[in-house]
Amino acid sequence: MSTLFDPVDAGNLRLANSIVMAPLTRNRSPHAVPTDLAVTYYRQRATAGLIVTEGTAISHQGQGYADVPGLYAPEQLAGWKRVTDAVHAAGGRIVVQLWHVGRISHTSLQPGGGLQPGGGRPVAPSAIRARSKTYLVKADGSGEFAETSEPRALETGEIAGIVDDFRRAAKAAVEVAGFDGVEIHGANGYLVDQFLRSGSNRRTDAYGGSIENRARFLFEVVDAVRDAAGSGRTGIRLSPVTPANDASDPQPQPLFDHVAAGLGSRGLAYVHVVEGATGGDRDFRQGDEPFDYRAFKAAYREAGGRGAWLVNNGYDRELAEKALAEGYADLVAFGRPFIANPDLVARLRQNATLNEPDKSTFYGGGARGYIDYPPLAAS
Numbered sequence: 065m066s067t068l069f070d071p072v073d074a075g076n077l078r079l080a081n082s083i084v085m086a087p088l089t090r091n092r093s094p095h096a097v098p099t100d101l102a103v104t105y106y107r108q109r110a111t112a113g114l115i116v117t118e119g120t121a122i123s124h125q126g127q128g129y130a131d132v133p134g135l136y137a138p139e140q141l142a143g144w145k146r147v148t149d150a151v152h153a154a155g156g157r158i159v160v161q162l163w164h165v166g167r168i169s170h171t172s173l174q175p176g177g178g179l180q181p182g183g184g185r186p187v188a189p190s191a192i193r194a195r196s197k198t199y200l201v202k203a204d205g206s207g208e209f210a211e212t213s214e215p216r217a218l219e220t221g222e223i224a225g226i227v228d229d230f231r232r233a234a235k236a237a238v239e240v241a242g243f244d245g246v247e248i249h250g251a252n253g254y255l256v257d258q259f260l261r262s263g264s265n266r267r268t269d270a271y272g273g274s275i276e277n278r279a280r281f282l283f284e285v286v287d288a289v290r291d292a293a294g295s296g297r298t299g300i301r302l303s304p305v306t307p308a309n310d311a312s313d314p315q316p317q318p319l320f321d322h323v324a325a326g327l328g329s330r331g332l333a334y335v336h337v338v339e340g341a342t343g344g345d346r347d348f349r350q351g352d353e354p355f356d357y358r359a360f361k362a363a364y365r366e367a368g369g370r371g372a373w374l375v376n377n378g379y380d381r382e383l384a385e386k387a388l389a390e391g392y393a394d395l396v397a398f399g400r401p402f403i404a405n406p407d408l409v410a411r412l413r414q415n416a417t418l419n420e421p422d423k424s425t426f427y428g429g430g431a432r433g434y435i436d437y438p439p440l441a442a443s
């Protein structure tokens with residue numbers, strides 16, 4: 065029986081163990097360029113079987129929070145190359161999370177900067193504002209949470225350009241920035257998820273209405289990214305029921321079973337599933353029935369999907385080992401524990417106590433709460 069600490073394959077990626085560092089937004093990349101601090105932060109965590117980076121904008125339009133890194137300018141790719149080199153030198157594997165926030169943004173973060181009337185509006189499937197907040201940095205350098213701006217609905221003819229932005233970012237990620245692969249951010253109420261869920265998608269063209277139409281954008285993105293990075297180096301993150309960022313759909317099961325089947329025929333490295341409300345209640349539901357994650361996985365396998373099944377949300381060592389022992393999960397992602405425990409793998413292996421993360425340093429700032437959590441004392 066495989067345990068959390070045995071080597072495992074995810075597509076073309078051979079991982080040292082089943083413990084994955086979940087994507088974690090940290091807002092420490094001024095001008096969207098990862099700094100020396102990011103090099104240290106990721107290197108410190110390289111004993112994870114796989115690191116999934118923080119969400120990284122595929123385009124300026126895909127930016128929704130202050131000081132999030134990007135993949136759309138040479139300095140950003142060069143910054144990431146230093147991160148991937150450091151992780152590889154430490155024996156780790158790292159994929160980058162490809163992110164377009166859609167409506168979860170603010171005019172001040174968008175191209176055009178919101179200076180002209182109507183300019184700089186975030187884009188979305190439909191012009192429906194999310195009841196959600198984003199994070200900005202003020203002129204004096206301090207951070208603040210702000211309401212997301214009113215989005216504008218994408219023209220049908222603009223959608224292919226966004227798919228191309230995903231393609232370009234994926235190609236640059238593996239060819240220039242040195243990543244082992246990419247993860248499409250299809251979760252948590254961002255652009256891909258906004259197309260999927262009926263609460264944010266009221267379109268009447270080929271991208272709205274039926275489940276098939278709402279999933280069209282996701283499959284176009286998946287196909288473009290696989291084409292650029294290789295299917296054995298492409299993963300996707302989904303969160304079928306999360307209410308994060310005002311995401312809603314009364315019937316998640318048929319929607320996500322359809323998505324799972326379509327992914328199954330596309331041969332990905334892994335599928336990353338946030339179970340329940342992201343960062344919260346694992347039993348959260350949308351609609352009347354609890355979501356059946358095993359049926360969702362079965363739909364993927366029945367359609368031929370052989371990628372690793374990566375689970376996330378509130379796992380501790382015991383729950384993780386149970387998910388592996390039952391043959392349900394192949395990989396388990398840990399989020400907040402990785403913020404506070406750079407050597408989480410060693411700590412889980414030894415059943416050592418964990419450092420507690422300090423919420424006040426999650427978003428923005430510098431070294432404090434980022435690279436100064438202590439590892440276990442060397443014995």
Ligand code: 8OZ
Pocket residue numbers: 089119129251252308342
């Ligand atoms: C926390 C703060 C900002 C963004 C997500 C990328 O929920 C995020 C995120 C999380 O996927």
